[in-house]
Amino acid sequence: MNYDTLSETLHAAIEQGNSDSIKAILDEFQAADVAEFVRHEDAETTLRLISYLPLEDRAQTIGYLDFSDQLEIANSLDESSLARLFMHMHADERADLFNVLDQKRQESILRRLARDEREDLRKLASYEEGTAGAIMTSEYAVLPVECSVEQALAHLRATAPDAETIYQVYLLDERHRIAGTVSLRELILAHSATPVSKLMQSDVVALTVDTPQEEVARLISRYDLLALPIIDSGERMVGIVTYDDAMDVAEAEATEDIHKGATIGKMTESLRGASLITLYRKRAGWLVLLVFGQLFSGMGIAYYEETISTYIALVFFLPLLVGSSGNAGSQAATLMVRGLATGDVRLSDWGRLLGKEVLVATALGLTMAFAVSFLAMYRGGYEIALVVSMSMIAVVIAGSLIGMSLPFVLNRLNLDPATASAPLVASIADATGVLVYFSIATAILGLPAIN
Amino acid sequence: MNYDTLSETLHAAIEQGNSDSIKAILDEFQAADVAEFVRHEDAETTLRLISYLPLEDRAQTIGYLDFSDQLEIANSLDESSLARLFMHMHADERADLFNVLDQKRQESILRRLARDEREDLRKLASYEEGTAGAIMTSEYAVLPVECSVEQALAHLRATAPDAETIYQVYLLDERHRIAGTVSLRELILAHSATPVSKLMQSDVVALTVDTPQEEVARLISRYDLLALPIIDSGERMVGIVTYDDAMDVAEAEATEDIHKGATIGKMTESLRGASLITLYRKRAGWLVLLVFGQLFSGMGIAYYEETISTYIALVFFLPLLVGSSGNAGSQAATLMVRGLATGDVRLSDWGRLLGKEVLVATALGLTMAFAVSFLAMYRGGYEIALVVSMSMIAVVIAGSLIGMSLPFVLNRLNLDPATASAPLVASIADATGVLVYFSIATAILGLPAIN
Numbered sequence: 001m002n003y004d005t006l007s008e009t010l011h012a013a014i015e016q017g018n019s020d021s022i023k024a025i026l027d028e029f030q031a032a033d034v035a036e037f038v039r040h041e042d043a044e045t046t047l048r049l050i051s052y053l054p055l056e057d058r059a060q061t062i063g064y065l066d067f068s069d070q071l072e073i074a075n076s077l078d079e080s081s082l083a084r085l086f087m088h089m090h091a092d093e094r095a096d097l098f099n100v101l102d103q104k105r106q107e108s109i110l111r112r113l114a115r116d117e118r119e120d121l122r123k124l125a126s127y128e129e130g131t132a133g134a135i136m137t138s139e140y141a142v143l144p145v146e147c148s149v150e151q152a153l154a155h156l157r158a159t160a161p162d163a164e165t166i167y168q169v170y171l172l173d174e175r176h177r178i179a180g181t182v183s184l185r186e187l188i189l190a191h192s193a194t195p196v197s198k199l200m201q202s203d204v205v206a207l208t209v210d211t212p213q214e215e216v217a218r219l220i221s222r223y224d225l226l227a228l229p230i231i232d233s234g235e236r237m238v239g240i241v242t243y244d245d246a247m248d249v250a251e252a253e254a255t256e257d258i259h260k261g262a263t264i265g266k267m268t269e270s271l272r273g274a275s276l277i278t279l280y281r282k283r284a285g286w287l288v289l290l291v292f293g294q295l296f297s298g299m300g301i302a303y304y305e306e307t308i309s310t311y312i313a314l315v316f317f318l319p320l321l322v323g324s325s326g327n328a329g330s331q332a333a334t335l336m337v338r339g340l341a342t343g344d345v346r347l348s349d350w351g352r353l354l355g356k357e358v359l360v361a362t363a364l365g366l367t368m369a370f371a372v373s374f375l376a377m378y379r380g381g382y383e384i385a386l387v388v389s390m391s392m393i394a395v396v397i398a399g400s401l402i403g404m405s406l407p408f409v410l411n412r413l414n415l416d417p418a419t420a421s422a423p424l425v426a427s428i429a430d431a432t433g434v435l436v437y438f439s440i441a442t443a444i445l446g447l448p449a450i451n
Numbered sequence: 452m453n454y455d456t457l458s459e460t461l462h463a464a465i466e467q468g469n470s471d472s473i474k475a476i477l478d479e480f481q482a483a484d485v486a487e488f489v490r491h492e493d494a495e496t497t498l499r500l501i502s503y504l505p506l507e508d509r510a511q512t513i514g515y516l517d518f519s520d521q522l523e524i525a526n527s528l529d530e531s532s533l534a535r536l537f538m539h540m541h542a543d544e545r546a547d548l549f550n551v552l553d554q555k556r557q558e559s560i561l562r563r564l565a566r567d568e569r570e571d572l573r574k575l576a577s578y579e580e581g582t583a584g585a586i587m588t589s590e591y592a593v594l595p596v597e598c599s600v601e602q603a604l605a606h607l608r609a610t611a612p613d614a615e616t617i618y619q620v621y622l623l624d625e626r627h628r629i630a631g632t633v634s635l636r637e638l639i640l641a642h643s644a645t646p647v648s649k650l651m652q653s654d655v656v657a658l659t660v661d662t663p664q665e666e667v668a669r670l671i672s673r674y675d676l677l678a679l680p681i682i683d684s685g686e687r688m689v690g691i692v693t694y695d696d697a698m699d700v701a702e703a704e705a706t707e708d709i710h711k712g713a714t715i716g717k718m719t720e721s722l723r724g725a726s727l728i729t730l731y732r733k734r735a736g737w738l739v740l741l742v743f744g745q746l747f748s749g750m751g752i753a754y755y756e757e758t759i760s761t762y763i764a765l766v767f768f769l770p771l772l773v774g775s776s777g778n779a780g781s782q783a784a785t786l787m788v789r790g791l792a793t794g795d796v797r798l799s800d801w802g803r804l805l806g807k808e809v810l811v812a813t814a815l816g817l818t819m820a821f822a823v824s825f826l827a828m829y830r831g832g833y834e835i836a837l838v839v840s841m842s843m844i845a846v847v848i849a850g851s852l853i854g855m856s857l858p859f860v861l862n863r864l865n866l867d868p869a870t871a872s873a874p875l876v877a878s879i880a881d882a883t884g885v886l887v888y889f890s891i892a893t894a895i896l897g898l899p900a901i902n
Contacts, residue, residue: 002656028654032674040797157640166636167618184635185617189608203479205453221702223483224695226677243694244675247701251672254705255789261712262785262873263778271790272800279811283782287815287847288822290778295826297770305763312756319748319881322770327714327741327874331734334713338706339722346491349723360730364738371739375746396738422713422873423778430770 007037014045023052031057035064039272047076059088062097068273071100079105083112086121090164092137092245095124124239129268132216133209135249136230136239141169143196145179150192156184164242168227171200176236178204178229206231209238214253218343220246257341260418261334263287286423293427297322300434307442313380314441317372317388322433324368324392325399326426332357332403333425340407340417350408354401361400365393387444391437398436399429458488465496474503482508486515490723498527510539513548519724522551530556534563537572541615543588543696546575575690580719583667584660586700587681587690592617594647596630601643607635615693619678622651627687629655629680657682660689665704669794671697708792711869712785714738737874744878748773751885758893764831765892768823768839773884775819776846777877780854783808784876787858791868801859805852812851816844838895842888849887850880 006028013021026034026049034053038046038061050058050073062070062085074082074097086094086109098106098121110118120138127133141160143152152169160166167184180200190199206229207216220228220243227240256266263286267274274282301308301318308315336353339345345353369389376388403425407417457479464472477485477500485504489497489512501509501524513521513536525533525548537545537560549557549572561569571589578584592611594603603620611617618635631651641650657680658667671679671694678691707717714737718725725733752759752769759766787804790796796804820840827839854876858868 030674036673036794039795040799153639161640166639184639188604188617188635188639189612221695221698222487223481243698244672247672247694247698250698250701251705251793254702254709255793258705258709258712258785258789261709262781264782264785270795271786271804272795276807276810276814279807280814283779283811284815284818287775287778287782288819291771291775291819291822294771294774297774298767301770302763302767305766308766309760309763312753312760315756315759316749316753319752319773319885320742320745323745323748323874323878323881324738324742326877327738328734330713330874331715331738334709334715335722338709342702342706343487344490344721344723348491353722356727356730359727360734363727363731364735367735368739368742371742423774423781426777426877427774430774434770 003033003036006033010037014049019052022049026052031060032064034061039065039069043072047073055084055088059085063090063093066270066273067096067100068269070097074101074105079108080112083109086113087117090137091120091124091139092135092164092239095121096134098125099129127209130213131209132207132211132213132230132241133239135213135216135245136209136241137164137245138239139164140227140229140237140240141166142237143169143171143182145171145173145197147196148192149187149190149194149196149199152182152187152196153192164240165227168225168240170204170229170237170240171196172237178206178231178235178237180204181229183226204229206237208233213249216241217246217249217253221250257337257418260416261337261421263290263421263423286421290423290427293424294430296431297427297434300431300438304434304438304442307438307445311380311384311441311445313384314387314438316379317376317384317391318434318437320372321388321391321395321437322430325395325429325433325436327399328361328364328396329399329403329425329429330422332361332400333407333420334403334422336404336407337417337420340411347408347411353404357400357404358397361397362393364400365396368396369393383445387437387441390444391433391440394436394440395429395433398432399425402429402432454484454487457484461488465500470503473500477503482511483515485512490516490520494523498524506535506539510536514541514544517721517724518547518551519720521548525552525556530559531563534560537564538568541588542571542575542590543586543615543690546572547585549576550580578660581664582660583658583662583664583681583692584690586664586667586696587660587692588615588696589690590615591678591680591688591691592620593688594620594622594633596622596624596648598647599643600638600641600645600647600650603633603638603647604643615691616678619676619691621655621680621688621691622647623688629657629682629686629688631655632680634677655680657688659684664700667692668697668700668704672701708788708869711867712788712872714741714872714874737872741874741878744875745881747882748878748885751882751889755885755889755893758889758896762831762835762892762896764835765838765888767830768827768835768842769885769888771823772839772842772846772888773881775843776850776880776884776887778850779812779815779847780850780876780880781873783812783851783854784858784871785854785873787855788868788871791858791862798859798862804855808851808855809848812848813844815851816847819847820844834896838888838892841895842884842891845887845891846880846884849883850876853880853883 010025013025038049053061062073124138139162141156141163143155156166168181170181171179173179180202181204182196182200186199209230209232216228227242229237230239232238265282267282369392372392373385373389376385406420406425410419411417461476464476489500513524575589590613592607592614594606607617620633621629622631624630631653632655633647633651637650660681660683667679678693680688681690683689716733718733820843823843824836824840827836857871857876861870862868
C-alpha cells in the first residue's frame with residue numbers, strides 16, 4: 001500500500017478512536033511516513049500516535065520531525081523515558097534535539113547516559129549551528145590500515161552494525177588521521193586476500209568541523225559522494241556527513257535563498273512551526289529599510305511636480321514604467337544570484353554576461369515599448385507615445401543592468417549576493433525609472449527644467 | 452592537493468602551453484574537478500583539455516558537463532571516436548547526450564553500437580524529458596529470488612561490476628516484477644547460508660517511468676534512499692534513479708522555482724550556456740503581461756487625479772505605500788509558495804495560516820505606519836500623517852493577504868502555485884494600494900468623490 005492510501009486509513013481509524021487498528025496501521029508505515037503524517041496533525045494527535053510506536057521506531061520517527069515538534073514530544077516525556085529515547089536515536093539527530101532542550105533536561109539526560117555516549121553527545125552538541133560539525137554523525141565505519149579484504153569484511157561485521165553507512169569506510173593511522181578510504185563495493189569485488197591498502201584511495205576529500213554546511217553539501221553533490229569525512233583542527237577524523245543529510249541541507253539552503261530573494265530573514269523553523277514573533281521579526285527589517293529606498297521615488301516625483309501637472313496623462317503611465325523597470329531588474333538579479341549560488345556563474349564571468357544582458361535588455365525594452373506605444377498613442381497622442389516608448393526602452397535597460405550588477409558588486413564586497421533581493425532591486429530601479437521617465441518627458445515635451 | 456590549488460597550477464600550465472605538465476595535472480583531478488574547471492574556460496581550451504583525457508575519464512567527465520558543452524565536444528569528434536565515447540559513458544548520461552545530437556549523428560552512433568547497447572540506448576532515450584524514465588539508468592543490480600547470502604554475493608561479483616550501485620539490490624520474479632529489495636549492508640551482516648528472501652523487504656517503494664522527476668527526487672529524499680526502482684506500465688522493473696541524480700534534480704527544481712518567482716520561464720540550459728534568444732524568450736512573456744497588470748494602478752491614479760492635484764504632497768508617499776504593499780505581499784507569497792513546494796504546508800493548512808498572517812501583517816503594518824508617520828507629519832502636517840499611517844496599515848495587510856492567498860487559490864485550481872511570483876503579487880498589491888490610499892485620503896481629507 002502506498003502512503004496516500006495508508007494515511008487515509010489512518011485518518012479513519014483516528015476518527016473512530018480505535019487504538020488497536022491505529023497501531024496496526026502504524027506498523028505498516030515507515031518512520032518517514034509517520035513523520036510526514038503527524039506533521040499535519042495537531043499536538044494531541046501527534047503525541048498519541050508517537051506514544052503508540054515501539055521505542056526503536058519512535059526514536060527514528062522523531063529524527064524526521066521539525067525541531068518544534070521534536071521539542072513538544074520530548075517535553076511530554078518524563079526524564080527516564082526521554083533518556084531511553086536518546087539512547088535509540090542516531091548520534092547526529094540526538095545532538096540536535098539535545099541542543100533545543102532546556103538546561104535542566106539536558107543535565108538529567110547527561111546523568112542517565114553511559115560515559116561514552118555522554119562524551120559523544122557533549123561533543124556533537126558543541127559545534128556551532130550551520131557547520132559541518134553540527135550536521136555530522138560520529139557513527140562511521142573504520143578499518144585498520146593493515147588488513148586484508150577478508151579481515152576487513154569480518155571487522156565491519158563485528159564493529160559497524162551501528163554505523164550510519166558501511167558503504168564508505170575509512171582507514172585511520174595511529175593518530176586518527178585519514179590514511180585512505182575504500183568503498184564496500186571495492187571490497188566486495190576484490191579478492192579476499194588482497195590487502196585493503198592496495199584498494200584504498202589515499203587522496204581523500206575531507207573538510208574541517210567548522211566548514212559551513214552548504215559547502216559540505218556542495219562537495220557531496222559535486223563528487224556524488226555517499227559520505228564526506230570531517231576532521232578537527234588536528235586533522236583527526238571526528239565524523240562523517242552522509243548524502244541524505246546533504247540533501248536536507250541543500251533543501252534548507254534553497255529555502256533560505258528563496259526567502260532572502262523576497263527580503264525574508266533566515267528561519268530555522270518551518271513555516272507551520274514558526275511563531276508569530278519569529279515571522280514578524282524575519283519580515284519587518286527589510287520592509288522598513290525599503291520604505292526609505294522608496295522615498296527616493298517619491299522625491300523624484302515631487303521634483304517633477306510641474307511636468308506632471310502640465311501633462312497629467314504622464315501619471316497614468318508611471319506605475320507601468322517604474323514597475324517594468326523593477327520587474328526586468330528582478331529577473332536579471334534573480335538569474336545572477338542563483339547562478340552565483342549554484343556555481344554556474346563566477347565573478348570572472350561578469351564582463352561576458354554584462355554584454356549579453358545589454359542585448360537581451362534592449363530586445364526586451366523594444367518589445368515592451370512596442371506593446372505600450374499603441375496605448376500611449378490612444379491616451380495621450382503622438383508626443384506622449386514617443387515619451388513613453390523611449391522611456392520604456394531606457395528604464396528596462398537601466399533596471400536590467402542594475403539588477404545584474406548588484407549581485408556581483410555585493411559578491412565583490414564579500415557580502416552575500418542574495419541580498420540583491422527582488423524588492424531591493426525594484427526599489428532602486430523604481431527611483432531610477434522615475435528620473436529617467438520625467439527627464440525624457442521634460443526633454444521631448446519641451447518643458448523648462450523645474451525649480 | 453585540493454581543487455583550488457590544482458586549478459591554479461593547471462591555469463599556469465595552460466598559459467605556458469606545456470602539454471606534458473597539463474596532462475600530469477589533469478591526472479590528479481577527479482572527473483568532477485575537470486568538469487568544474489572547463490565549465491569556466493572557452494570552447495577551445497575545453498576541447499583541448501578533454502582531448503588529453505584517457506577515454507574512460509573523458510566519458511566520465513562529459514557526464515558532469517552541461518548539455519551545451521557536451522554537444523560542443525561531441526560535435527568536435529569524428530563518428531567513430533564519438534561511438535567509442537558512447538560505449539564508455541553511463542547508460543543514463545549517454546541517453547541524455549544522444550537526445551541532443553542531430554539525427555545523422557544519432558543514426559551513425561546506433562549503427563556502431565552492439566545490439567544490446569543499441570536497444571538499451573534507444574529505450575532510455577525515448578522517455579520524455581522531466582520524467583523518471585529520462586533520469587533513470589538501466590545499470591542496476593538484480594538477484595534471483597531463490598538464493599543464499601553467499602550465492603547472492605557471488606552473483607553480484609560476477610554480474611554487477613557495471614551497475615551504478617550495488618548497495619541496493621532488487622529481487623525480480625520470472626515476469627521481471629519486483630519481489631523485494633535487499634541492501635548490501637544486510638547481505639554483509641547476515642550469515643552466509645541465510646536465504647536472501649528472508650532478508651528482503653517486500654514492500655518496495657517504486658515509481659512508474661512517467662512520474663515527474665521532482666516526485667522521484669522528493670521520495671528519495673523523504674525515505675533517505677540510495678536508489679529508487681522504476682517500473683513500466685506492466686509493473687516490470689526497467690531502471691533505478693540514484694540519490695546523486697535526485698540531488699541534481701532537486702537543485703534544478705529549486706532553480707526553476709527561484710526563476711519562476713521572478714517571472715523567468717523554465718530554462719534547460721545554464722545561464723552561462725543560454726543563448727540570447729532563449730534568455731529573451733524566457734523573460735519577455737511575463738514582463739509584457741505584467742504591463743497590463745500595472746495599467747490598473749495607472750487607472751487608479753487617473754481616477755483620483757483631482758485629489759492628487761489638491762493635495763500634491765500625497766504623490767510623494769505614493770511609491771512608498773504601493774511599494775510596501777507589494778513587498779509585504781511578495782514576502783507572504785514567497786513563504787507560501789516555498790512551503791507548498793517542500794511539503795511543509797498543505798492546502799488544508801490555509802485557514803490556520805490565514806489567521807496567523809492577519810496578525811503578523813497587522814503588526815508589520817503598525818510598525819511601518821509608525822516609521823513613516825514622522826516623515827508624513829514633517830512633510831504634510833497632521834492630516835497627511837493620519838492618511839499615510841492609516842493607509843500603510845491597510846495596504847500592508849491587504850498586500851499580505853493577497854500574497855498568501857494567491858498561491859493557495861492557484862493550487863486549488865490545479866495550477867502551479869509558483870505562478871504567484873513576486874512581481875505578479877506586487878502588481879496586484881500595487882493597484883489595490885493605489886485604491887486604498889486614495890480612498891482613505893478622500894475620506895479623511897473631506898474631498899468630494901470624484902468624476
